[in-house]
Amino acid sequence: MLLTHRSRGLRPAARWALVGALGLLAAACGKNRVFLDVDVLSFMDQASLVHPYDAPALVPFSARLDSISVNLIEGFQDFGEAQSATLDVEVEYDNATGQGSSRFTIYFSDDPATTFATPPVAVLDVDLAPGTVSTGSLQIPADARVLDLFTSKRFWMGVDMEWNPTGVEPLQGTLRITEIRVRLVSTLDLFG
Amino acid sequence: MRTCARDTALLLAGGFTACVLASVAPPASAFTIDARRLGMGGAFTPRSRELATANVAYHAVADRPSDFGRVIPLPLGLVQLATDFPTFDAESESFDVLRITETILHPPFFLELTEPDPMDGDISISLARNAFAIDFDDARDLLPQEPIRAGTTFAPPLFGLGIRGAQTFVAPLLEAEARVALDDPLYAVLSQGAPLLPNSRYDFQANATSLAGTSFHAGWSGGGWGAPESDGVHVGAFAKYVMGFGFGTADTRVGLATADTIFGDEDPLDVLFDATTRYAPFGQIGNGIGFDAGVAYRAGALDVGVGVRDIATNVWFGKTTVEHSFIDDATGEIVSETVATDESFRLRLPTQTTVNLSWSGRATVLAADLTTSRWGTTTHFGAERRIGWLALRGGLLTDERHNLQYAGGLGLGLSQVWLDVGLQSHGYAFTEERGWTLGTSIGLR
Numbered sequence: 001m002l003l004t005h006r007s008r009g010l011r012p013a014a015r016w017a018l019v020g021a022l023g024l025l026a027a028a029c030g031k032n033r034v035f036l037d038v039d040v041l042s043f044m045d046q047a048s049l050v051h052p053y054d055a056p057a058l059v060p061f062s063a064r065l066d067s068i069s070v071n072l073i074e075g076f077q078d079f080g081e082a083q084s085a086t087l088d089v090e091v092e093y094d095n096a097t098g099q100g101s102s103r104f105t106i107y108f109s110d111d112p113a114t115t116f117a118t119p120p121v122a123v124l125d126v127d128l129a130p131g132t133v134s135t136g137s138l139q140i141p142a143d144a145r146v147l148d149l150f151t152s153k154r155f156w157m158g159v160d161m162e163w164n165p166t167g168v169e170p171l172q173g174t175l176r177i178t179e180i181r182v183r184l185v186s187t188l189d190l191f192g
Numbered sequence: 193m194r195t196c197a198r199d200t201a202l203l204l205a206g207g208f209t210a211c212v213l214a215s216v217a218p219p220a221s222a223f224t225i226d227a228r229r230l231g232m233g234g235a236f237t238p239r240s241r242e243l244a245t246a247n248v249a250y251h252a253v254a255d256r257p258s259d260f261g262r263v264i265p266l267p268l269g270l271v272q273l274a275t276d277f278p279t280f281d282a283e284s285e286s287f288d289v290l291r292i293t294e295t296i297l298h299p300p301f302f303l304e305l306t307e308p309d310p311m312d313g314d315i316s317i318s319l320a321r322n323a324f325a326i327d328f329d330d331a332r333d334l335l336p337q338e339p340i341r342a343g344t345t346f347a348p349p350l351f352g353l354g355i356r357g358a359q360t361f362v363a364p365l366l367e368a369e370a371r372v373a374l375d376d377p378l379y380a381v382l383s384q385g386a387p388l389l390p391n392s393r394y395d396f397q398a399n400a401t402s403l404a405g406t407s408f409h410a411g412w413s414g415g416g417w418g419a420p421e422s423d424g425v426h427v428g429a430f431a432k433y434v435m436g437f438g439f440g441t442a443d444t445r446v447g448l449a450t451a452d453t454i455f456g457d458e459d460p461l462d463v464l465f466d467a468t469t470r471y472a473p474f475g476q477i478g479n480g481i482g483f484d485a486g487v488a489y490r491a492g493a494l495d496v497g498v499g500v501r502d503i504a505t506n507v508w509f510g511k512t513t514v515e516h517s518f519i520d521d522a523t524g525e526i527v528s529e530t531v532a533t534d535e536s537f538r539l540r541l542p543t544q545t546t547v548n549l550s551w552s553g554r555a556t557v558l559a560a561d562l563t564t565s566r567w568g569t570t571t572h573f574g575a576e577r578r579i580g581w582l583a584l585r586g587g588l589l590t591d592e593r594h595n596l597q598y599a600g601g602l603g604l605g606l607s608q609v610w611l612d613v614g615l616q617s618h619g620y621a622f623t624e625e626r627g628w629t630l631g632t633s634i635g636l637r
Contacts, residue, residue, distance in 0.1 A: 032328075035316045042320035043455075071455040072319065188315065 032188040033083075036076070038150065040157060040180040043070045048177075055100070055163045055171040062163070067112040067156040076151045082186045085142035085150055087122055090179035092135050095128040098171035100164050102126045104136065106180065107158035108149050115158035121146055128163075128171060142182065150184045225265035225301060227631035231601020231614030232574025233587020235559035236548045238495045245348055246546040246563065247486035247499025248430050251359060252413035254422035256552050257637070266632040269300035302631035308620040318387070321455050327385035343369030343542065343567045345502070347407060357414035365407045365434060367541060369567065370400040378448070394448040395464075403507065403539060405436040405478065415488070426488040436478030436507045439539060440471040465526065467517040470537060472509045480507035482541065495550045505541040512537045542566045555579070574599070581605045583612075591619050597626070603635070610635040 041049070048065055055061035091104050104124040109115040121143075126136035142150070149155040157180075165171040224230055224242060236243040241263075244250040316327040345367045352361025378394035380386035388394070411430025416422050447464030472478060482505025488497035514532040519525070542565045550559035557576040562569060574587035583603035591597050601614035614631040 032312050033314045035314060037316065037318045039318075039320035039323075042322065069457060071321075071457065073317075 034186045034188050036073070036150070036182075036184040036186065038070070038072065038182045038184070040070055040182060041177065043157070044068055044177070044180075050177075051161060051175040053161075053163050053171065053173060053175060055098070055165045057098070057165050057168050057170050060162060060164050061171070063161045064116070065159040065161075067109070067115040067158050069112070069154060070157055071154050072150065072152065076186075082147040082151050082184060085147050085182055085184040086139060087142050087146070088137070088139050088179055088181045088183070089122050089124055090135065090137040090177075091124060091126070092133065092176045092178050093126055093128055093173055094133050094176070095130065095171070095173035097130050097173070098128070098165050098169040099130060099167035100128050100171045101166070102128055102136075102164070102175070103160075103162040104175075104177075105160040105162075107160075108146055109156050109158070110149060110152065112156045115156045116160070118145075120160075128173070130169065137179070146182075147184070150182055151186070224631075225267075225633065226263045226635070227265075227302070227601060227612040227614035227633040228263075228576070228583075228585065228603060228610075228635060229574070229614070230302065230616045230629070230631040231585035231587065231599055231612065232557075232559060232576060233572045233589040233597075233599040234616065235572040235574035235587060235589075236546075236550070236561045237557060237559050237574075237576075238490075238550055238552065241348070243497075243499075243548060246501060246544070246561075247488060247497045247548065248411065248428035248484045248501075249413055249415070249426045249486035249488040249497060249499065251354075251428055252357060252415055252426045253488050253490060253495070254416075262636045264634040264636070265301070266634065267301045268303040268630070268632060272303055273300045302614075302629050305615075305628040305630050306626075308625055308627060316385075319455065322390055322453050323387045324454050325385055325387035326381070339371060339373035343367070343565075345541070345544065349409070352409070357412045358410075359413065359430075360408070360410040363407050363409065365403065365405045365436075367403040368401070369542065370398065372399075373397045388448075388450055388454055390450050390452055390454060392450050394450075396446045398444045399442065401441045401539070402439070403436050403478075403541075404438040405434060405507070407435070407482075408433045409484070411484070416490075423490050423492065426490070427486070428488075429485045430483065432482050432484065432505070434478070434480040434482060434505065434507050434541075436472070436480070436509065436539070438472065439478055439507070439509060439512075440469065441539075442467065442469045444468075463519055465517070465519045469515045469517075470512050470535075472512050472537075473533075476509060476511055478507040478509040478539070480505065480539075482506065493552050495548070495552065497546075497548045499546045499548075501544050501546075502541045503543055505543075507539045507541070509537050509539070511535070578603075578605075583610070585614065587616075589616075593619060595619050601631075608637045610637070 051063060053061060053063070089104070089106060093102060102125070104126070105120045106122040107115050107118050108121050109118045122138060122140060124136045124138050126134050128134055161175065163171050224234060226240065226242070229235065229237065229240065229242070236246065238250070238253060238256055313328070318325045318327075345365075347363045347365045349361040349363050352359055354360070373396070374382065375395040377392060378396055381388060381394060409430045409432045411428065413426065413428030415426030416424045444467040445464070449462040449464060451462065483503040484499070484501045485503060486497060486499035488495065511534045512532075513530065514535055515528055516531050517526055517528040520527045544563060544565040546561060546563045548559070548561040550557065555578045559575075560571070560573045562571045570590055572587065572589045574585065576583055576585045581604060583605065585601040585603070587599035589597050589599065597617045597619070599614065599616040601612065603610045603612040612633050612635055616629050616631070617626050618629060619625070620627050
């Protein structure tokens, strides 16, 4: 005799894996705080972390990275309630020539087609001077929309970069993205 | 209505709890309703009913003046439990899987004086495209690195008849056994916060068996053969007929296999799940026979005994149902198949050997015992000193994790009636903290 039945409503294996990893923490009382540290930068190609720029004098220059898929823990929202999140961004400009400013903008979205249409989650402005290495960084709290994204299975990140030369020399140098990290604080709620 | 993920969590939590529970399940000899024995580290004293279960030769050994003929427990822990019963409703705010587990592990027959750490510490999860790690301080040393096999048998005689050494009695039978094993990589991930690595495999295996039924014992115990004060060799041998009313086994293997990229665009992990369960449907009664035997020697104040229970004890079930569960590669769903409904199965109960040694002086009792089986070995040491109407007691024991535990107690005697209070430490299941149990009972000599 061979009778087969499928378990009611169970989801794909990938879900089981990561849900299982959290489930093994059932030894916890179910009311613990969970700190989820996501190294968003690690989802970017190494080549896209370094961007040489060359903006002619007084002519703005911009570049855009295609939406980048960031895969997270499937089912995380079923185990905890997100309380807050902090976004850390750091970029470094090794500016060879020219005077001006730069803007580094990050977008997060649940749809790769509308990533750049969503409100930016971080805008980082840095002044550039010739022969100077300038570092720009920020740490900002994330809003409710971003909280939801970080408890989902996947979201997309978009990056816009702009340079605005203000002097008579062309603005030349190299941009390195050194950190994009999100720290999410949630309350574990396995049984609630 | 619960979400699927919550059901999954409950399933995993339950499985994990069961495994931890099984890995630290106390052997039958650790549980006592006698506060005197509790205060003596759980050591068997001669002629105790619990010793007669472990060594049937003691059915024939005469009482000593220091022995209690009957113990009336005062289960204050049940009062404590009744006034604050843990909820089993997972939706309730007060649902606490830790407390439920501890309640099962340490049946609250006596008063529990301490509470374990709630394990409400922070959990840190690090996630990158090719890395995933969980760091939970409270869980360090939680899981066993070595495979652990543990179990318990509870079969105290309920009632019986006897004449000139020949005896028969009936006993309930509860038997549970489990084995849990993590491979080294998975142990490191779960217990030490090590990251999952690409192209790696992580495995977990758990087996569990449980049986409920009753047993009918018939045999003979006797000895001494004319020696005064029950000195000399005593032997006992009993055959038993076992009826199994409920039976189930589960053999579960869970594996995780990572690919080149842990959080790539495809499934992050390949989950390998294979479970085989076997059970006897309601109404199917198992039958079996087995044997208990023991020898006890008394020379003055000295008692030595060796008892072996469940020798060649098997329970045969004519029809069992076997189910196989696995993950369907195509759909990712758990699929269960009933592969047999009338397969016979023979369950072998573990043989347990108990060695006891005691010295009973006019006012002092020293006792020690060791019980070993395929579940492991536990030891108990105890001492009692009576000063008039007062008895002072102390003891040491090794628990299921081979940690040393402590005991102490006192008794207040009035004529043939003693009020006994015992205190014994134990390790909590999850945190390995030391907890304390206070027991009270009345002994009648």
